[in-house]
Amino acid sequence: MKIFRNALYRRHDARLEMYRGRLVPCHETPARLDHVLAELARRPVGTLLEPLPQPDLGAALAAIHAPRYLDFLAGAWDEWVALDPANAQTDILPAVWPVRGFRADLLPESFAARIGLFSFDAGSPIMAGTWAAAREGAACARSAALSVAGGERAAFALTRPPGHHAGPDFFGGYCFLNNAALAAQTLREQGAARVAVLDVDYHHGNGTQTIFYGRDDVLTVSLHGDPRTEYPFFLGHADERGEGAGLGANLNLPLPRGTTVETWFEALEAGLAAVAAHRAEALVVALGVDTFEGDPISGFRLRADDYLRLGERLARAGLPVVLTMEGGYAVAEVGINVVNVLEGFEAAAG
Numbered sequence: 557m558k559i560f561r562n563a564l565y566r567r568h569d570a571r572l573e574m575y576r577g578r579l580v581p582c583h584e585t586p587a588r589l590d591h592v593l594a595e596l597a598r599r600p601v602g603t604l605l606e607p608l609p610q611p612d613l614g615a616a617l618a619a620i621h622a623p624r625y626l627d628f629l630a631g632a633w634d635e636w637v638a639l640d641p642a643n644a645q646t647d648i649l650p651a652v653w654p655v656r657g658f659r660a661d662l663l664p665e666s667f668a669a670r671i672g673l674f675s676f677d678a679g680s681p682i683m684a685g686t687w688a689a690a691r692e693g694a695a696c697a698r699s700a701a702l703s704v705a706g707g708e709r710a711a712f713a714l715t716r717p718p719g720h721h722a723g724p725d726f727f728g729g730y731c732f733l734n735n736a737a738l739a740a741q742t743l744r745e746q747g748a749a750r751v752a753v754l755d756v757d758y759h760h761g762n763g764t765q766t767i768f769y770g771r772d773d774v775l776t777v778s779l780h781g782d783p784r785t786e787y788p789f790f791l792g793h794a795d796e797r798g799e800g801a802g803l804g805a806n807l808n809l810p811l812p813r814g815t816t817v818e819t820w821f822e823a824l825e826a827g828l829a830a831v832a833a834h835r836a837e838a839l840v841v842a843l844g845v846d847t848f849e850g851d852p853i854s855g856f857r858l859r860a861d862d863y864l865r866l867g868e869r870l871a872r873a874g875l876p877v878v879l880t881m882e883g884g885y886a887v888a889e890v891g892i893n894v895v896n897v898l899e900g901f902e903a904a905a906g
């Protein structure tokens with residue numbers, strides 16, 4: 557398997573996030589990828605590669621994200637420091653948001669207002685290297701998709717920050733650019749008539765759902781902690797089936813906190829059945845391993861061996877697959893669990 561590694565992943569290394577009413581050290585840290593790379597050194601299940609040169613990456617991103625959002629993200633840090641040089645010592649966090657009844661069509665002049673307009677939580681700080689790291693991650697996701705479109709059975713975008721919570725014009729949930737959506741869009745542009753995104757992260761893939769909600773060419777499926785109690789709370793219910801042309805092309809499989817492994821794999825079967833019914837020609841897997849029993853911010857019970865089984869099952873779906881690295885916060889185990897998925901996939905794919 558080709559593994560496109562984001563060499564700039566350490567540049568996003570934010571300090572504090574708002575969590576349960578306090579500023580706490582960020583859960584989404586560079587150490588997560590350190591552990592995956594260390595495990596890949598022990599078990600080389602793929603070839604580590606730099607992303608392909610992509611002069612058209614900006615245009616590709618503009619197919620899934622709003623230009624004004626991309627412009628804001630690209631310049632946010634410089635703007636922040638220009639407001640006050642002392643800001644260079646502090647990460648950017650929003651504190652005000654345009655909820656129902658406020659206007660989102662106008663772009664405010666105030667930086668504080670714009671950071672709120674383009675975000676949905678205070679858990680996703682922006683720092684000096686955030687844009688560079690996120691953009692390089694997008695290049696990895698697009699490289700994985702191009703490589704699968706070119707005939708590879710599978711490719712993995714090994715990157716952070718993750719992407720599946722990032723929507724058309726907002727960041728949140730540690731995500732800034734939606735790597736899974738970019739991979740799906742790339743597969744479509746490269747000729748796949750129908751693509752499916754299967755999100756197995758503990759948290760609902762709200763950004764991916766929103767990006768494709770009105771389209772029938774990209775099926776979005778997510779199995780996740782029930783949003784009635786689990787982040788991101790405001791999307792991910794079973795009655796969200798898509799809208800307009802996209803009606804029927806979104807499937808949410810919310811599961812209660814504490815769901816057993818067998819029930820989780822039954823939901824995976826339901827998700828894969830929907831992928832088959834969609835007649836998808838390629839599959840994007842938003843691979844979070846925060847379904848692990850030891851994850852500090854999640855509530856499912858998968859064990860390390862279950863990730864081998866997940867990889868095997870994904871391979872047996874028989875489709876070309878792009879995997880993007882999403883969540884997983886039991887930092888020391890993230891490497892074993894991610895590489896187990898890849899190893900299981902490779903073993904079953906032959």
Ligand SMILES: [Zn+2]
Pocket residue numbers: 757758759844846882883884
């Ligand atoms: Zn997650």
